[in-house]
Amino acid sequence: MSSPVARKRTISEDVYRALKRDVLTLAHAPGAPLKEHELADRYGSSRVPVREACRRLQQEGLVDSIPYKGYFARRISVEEIADSFELRLVLESHAVVLAVERAGDDQIAELKALADAEYTREDWPSYAAFLEKNREYHLAVARMTGNKQLFQVLRDLIERIQRFFFLGLDLGDFGAEMRKEHEALTAALLARDGEAAAQCVREQIRSSRDRIMKALGKEGADLVGKGQ
Amino acid sequence: MSSPVARKRTISEDVYRALKRDVLTLAHAPGAPLKEHELADRYGSSRVPVREACRRLQQEGLVDSIPYKGYFARRISVEEIADSFELRLVLESHAVVLAVERAGDDQIAELKALADAEYTREDWPSYAAFLEKNREYHLAVARMTGNKQLFQVLRDLIERIQRFFFLGLDLGDFGAEMRKEHEALTAALLARDGEAAAQCVREQIRSSRDRIMKALGKEGADLVGKGQ
DNA sequence: CTCCGATGCATTGTATACAATAGAGGGATG
DNA sequence: CATCCCTCTATTGTATACAATGCATCGGAG
Structure with a gap:
């Protein structure tokens, strides 16, 4: 690719x-x-x-x-955040189903190297590297669909979503959680269980969204627009 | 918007x-x-x-x-065509479900004005206008989701797909068919039947794809690349 | 004091000049 | 005759000069 x-x-x-x-x-x-x-x-x-x-x-x-x-x-609005996660939910949950059907075991195995990201709090470079690796993981999954159109759309969307994580919100400590989610997804892919994989993805995306939305409600009123 | x-x-x-x-x-x-x-x-x-x-x-x-x-x-490949329709199937079938949940009756009623496109064969401007109106119909539906991210992604995708219809392939006479499909979809939306609407969309997209793929197999070997 | 318009400056939009590169063609060499 | 390399030209990449626009400032009228 x-x-x-x-x-x-x-x-x-x-x-x-x-x-x-x-x-x-x-x-x-x-x-x-x-x-x-x-x-x-x-x-x-x-x-x-x-x-x-x-x-x-x-x-x-x-x-x-x-x-x-x-x-x-570009300004960030709560509307954009909500819309972006909604779109990602549709695209990525379908993507993993395609990946289950089309990816080779070797490709899926390579995911493991991308699933172990961690970061130390209050350390920006470490956090940025963590997000980068996390993104690479999701992009690798998207690539496994073999659908270039889907991959490119999802890549651009995931990039736009990355911005939300740099708003400086207190999202708690989600490194460990994300790692577990990645492992669960990788396992589902290897087991060729599309429905389980889709469920993993849905949970993961909802979890990310909820973290951001919750933090926004508390502290981010001035960080983002209300969505003109 | x-x-x-x-x-x-x-x-x-x-x-x-x-x-x-x-x-x-x-x-x-x-x-x-x-x-x-x-x-x-x-x-x-x-x-x-x-x-x-x-x-x-x-x-x-x-x-x-x-x-x-x-x-x-950009060159057109059979891979791009297949991938594009696959992606569109996912996005648009989900879009109509959202539209059913969120659109107002008045918005849906406006679709009727866009659903009656026709064209005369062998007449390029008429054909182009028909495709334009058809596209407007689908974009209007996408807009009704209220999700700007989804709308924009779907708009760009539908635009890229438009190119396939100008390849000069013999797609038969699909004006009447498309019109019926639009009417069925509009009715499903008005009836707030998300599953029926999604089914309409899936059929319509598959039908378009099949028309193009079939015509390509017969006459288009030199028009498009084989992928990559 | 407030409002309104003119003026000047900062910034972007566009055109053009110059630099870098790719590719074709031709000539020398084996 | 094939091959290599050189040159020449067409084309794109980049910088800069100039035009158009927006905005803030300032001064005058009411």
Whole structure:
């Protein structure tokens, strides 16, 4: 699925990757203006690659564009959070059913290496690495469907959802829980039990959503919009 | 859902819309190189807006980009067709269930105006208009879910699928069939019968897919790639 | 004091100039 | 005759110059 030839590097591509990373991790806060010249300095290019990166991110739903006003890191609303998890529930619970039907045992076994993520609290890099590994796990499952369209849609969605976890909410300590959920899912996949796998995924997604929603209710009233 | 204020017009936005339309209707054949200067002439701008439009379409999966080689209207493969319809089946059959739960009677009633599309064979503009109206019907249903994330994903997917219908395949005469299917779906929605609505959608999508796949098998071996 | 409009500045939108790359074609060499 | 390499050209990638727009500021009118 990933291109075997090393893609030619362009500044535009580098800026896109860097800017996307920074938007996903909220290095650019939701709603913050992305000034072309500032970004050009930050990423070491001229305005042109910055603009191309912004346009791509706009199309991904990570950036808003207002003509003659500028680009802005997309705001996060409770509506977006609710909608995103609802969509993810549909897509991913179906994805695992397809994975059960189509993945090889070897592919499923590889998941185990991605299922053991942990992090130490109050340690941002560790937390970011944990989220990254968790995302890789889910993307690996999505890839196993063999459906590239589904994979790409789910990948983009999961990336957008990543942002919610960087809001600085107190989500409690969910490393251990997530690890158990991953192990249960991997087991269900290996057992070729689609319904059990789907159930795992549904629980996991609801659990993530509930953690965020609960934390939002308590402390996040000012962090996110109410969904215009 | 659509912004009430008239968005400022920029050349970049105009080119994006025009180029997208032309890619969707295969005015640019799958695989055809999109030369920046040519497009700039065609759409009456300089290369900059063309490049921005290409970047956006790249992110939508309608255009491929190869650094220092150029942009290309994305090729169509049987794999993409199969994957797209499989994904659409999941998304849209779930969407109608949500629509049943959340849409108002008035919204559903508005569907009737979009359900009566017809076309005359061998008449390209009529055919294009028919497909357009059909798409609007499905987008209206997607909108009724109230889930913007789902709507946008489904909209992009349905747009990509539109391309398949411009391949020039002999799909038979499906105007009447589609109209009946739309009426059945509208009725199911009004009756608030989610399962019946989902069944309608599944049948409709399978029917479309089968028409295309069957026609491809007969005449389209050279029109599309075999995957990868 | 408030409101309104003009003016200036910061920022984005667009065009163009220049640099880098890919690919084709041709000529020398074995 | 095949092969390699060089050059030349078409095309894209990037930087920069200029135009258009939005916004804040300031000054005057009421």
